[in-house]
Amino acid sequence: MTILPITEFAILPELEASRIVPRTAPRRKADIRTDASWVRRVVISIAVIFLGIFIVLPLVCVFALAFSKGVETYFAALRDPDTLAAVRLTLLVAAISVASNVGFGVVAAWAITKFEFRGKNLLITLIDLPFSVSPVIAGLVFILLFGLQGYFGPWLVAHGYKIIFALPGIALATIFVTFPFVIRELVPLMQQQGTEEEEAALSLGASGRRTFFWVTLPNVRWALLYGVLLCNARAMGEFGAVSVVSGHVRGETNTMPLHIEALYDGYQVAAAFAVASLLALLALVTLVLKIVLEARLAQE
């Protein structure tokens, strides 16, 4: 309701304009785009009911079922050593994938936005590819490379390295599915900002590194954080790709989503939802931070 005065204010100039029109001209309603009130009501109802059933209800259901066997069971499920191991693995994998994608994102965004070169559009398309690959296929490709029957499998076994069904495989699959997240937020903003500020800094004698850390990075910090936020949410929640390469050893190679699956399939439904509630909470926090960051980005 607080928004109402703003809309009226936005229409004001138009009312001013209609005042100087000769009196014979018919006076129009303030905003011609106003729909009939019944249309309004129907459309809003459809939107609210649809979102309520398809999105809010599942979210509420997660928390309701998490506490369905009581608070004791809830916290027991969270304190379980296998759950704690899953949380640790998930945090580790998310940290690896965020760090890798921030590093790559900043470097690639620098190359793409500060220079002109042929094939730039192709490069951007290739960076976006992981978005259109099914998570299951994202896992499969690493099995084909590093699995026992894979191209590098025999060599890895001979030298005692383990990638598939271990942390490196899980990390690789997660980096793959989150690959475009950070760079996607950086490129449009850096393109818009151009190169003038960097040129000014460089012409005043700053080194390339100093220019990057004192000029470029502060300019893109909110977009970078935004990318990190989305990348982290996806990394912690990734299921399909990780499921293929993980090996599903409880307490060892199960991330939180995989642990949820194991509990659910083992008929420990309340425990599964207890762990799920942590990830649902993460999703809600992510959404709140996203709104805050979007407001920041709009300000700048």
Add this chain to the structure above:
Amino acid sequence: MSAATALFRHRRGVIPGFGITLGITLLWLSLIVLTPLAALFFKAAELPPDRFFAVVTSRRALHAFELSFGLSLAAAATNLFFGSAVVWALVRYRFPGRRILDAIVDVPFALPTAVAGIALAALYAETGWIGQLLTPLGIHVAYTPLGIFVALVFIGLPFVVRTVQPVLEDLDKELEDAAASLGASRWNTARRVVFPSVVPALLTGFALAFARAVGEYGSVIFIAGNLPNVSEIAPLLIVIRLQEFRYADATAIAVVMLVASFLLLFLVNTLQRWSERRTGMQP
């Protein structure tokens, strides 16, 4: 050479690090994305063509493709309809709770698919909150293809809303004013002025929701029932073949899906270019 080009040339030379940053970008991209995807095609190429063909046209594979693509199409169409209502409500109306409704749209982006999967399965099971209302009516959602549809609607919604929303927000108000002042009814204005302007965005959102649904795994497998030839989606069939160590079969199915998604990506890019041209032409 004019002064402007001279300046431009100069500008290009000032900023350092082109070689090193582009080099790192190409190296990392090749290592993480391109080599693994190439491995998939190499592996598929090792299969004799008749074997490849036999795998992807087997009854079970064909059924999985039909189910994945068919239900994804149905889910994307559903999202197109309800998503449009959501966008219209969010952009054109001011009502209490609008900001919250706007935020809720992003939940499927943020909520891990496995969490969504078990929540939907629990909701639509016979004893679940929604399931117990539908079961007396003879409607069974969980562990049937209908359950897969529900999961795909859930994950696809934000794609339609977030693609169409900015376009409707930026739509030139004067076009509608002009139509109305020339005597067009509200319905005719919506149909002949607003609708054509958002068609490219609607199609893009539809294609994105469809592409996401085709490859979806986590939110589907818990509610699907996963019966071969009944409720088994293509990504699940890949996982099953992998668990049986039939890597070649898994690869063949994956290649078909990947080619389909690349075609979709190409379609989306074409649509976006078309959309930019159209909006660019507007006054």
